[in-house]
Amino acid sequence: MPDLDLIDRKIVAELMRDATLPIAQIADRVGLSQTPCWKRIQKLEAAGVLTGRVALADPEKLGFGTLVFVEIEAPNHSVQWREEFATAVAQLPQIMEVHRMAGRMDYLLRVAVPDMAAFDLFYKRLTDAVPIKNVTSHFAMERIRFTTAYPVDTRNR
Template identity: 75%
Template sequence: MNSLDLIDRKIIAALMEDATQPIAQIADRVGLSQTPCWKRIQKLEATGVLTGRVALADPAQLGLGLTVFVGIEATDHGADWRDAFLTTVRKFPEVMEAYRMAGDMDYLLRVAVPDMAAYDDFYRRLTDAVPIKNLTSHFAMERLRYTTAYPVNTRDR
């Protein structure tokens, strides 16, 4: 982990809250003038601490009202299968997140689709593309909490 001081952590927290804030507003929040604040943001980007700035959208407003968590057991754990699976997953825009897991499942996907018919189509395309030992689907009924902001410590240690 990069060594982040309190000001860096406050800048990161402010940007995760709202990346559209003017530099002057962020600088004021963290106790810097604009130029040093901007230089810190550039350094955080250059070192890979900040990886991008995006707009967040409501999936339901985009017609993507069904969220499915898909647990996958691999048929084997060799490099060839892993590479094929990763290549396949990257081709599916419905896959919002993909994780290699420890425990009962090997991989966990978060999939966003309009409805059950679209999920069934996704399921068929995925299982046709790569051999899978077991696939378990968990359908989200309601999103209770969602954030993209990590819990950065913005207090002096």
């Protein structure tokens, strides 16, 4: 992966803040004209630096008021179990993120559900789908800070 220069980092930062900005505004903010700016965005997409453009939604207003972080301890670390687990989590749309971890837990899931009853159904589907040694759930009481933007350095190096 090539190093990103200052202009590339500024473009990425602007798009992470608001992907709906017109090319003209992005170009103006990063000090380019529109065509070179658009070409850089295309290059960043082709290189896999920019992986998509999405709209962020308020989970409460969509009826997903319960956020749960679920720790999973695997019964073993075989290829077969990992594949079964990957298949199971891919079929559960309530799972927003899955991370394989180092440390005391093997996997960490971010799960969005409407309420406790919905989480109970999710839990049963997950544990019926694949053997799990241990499941620990942590319910978020308040979201204090949330961002999808990485802290890209937009200063001159």
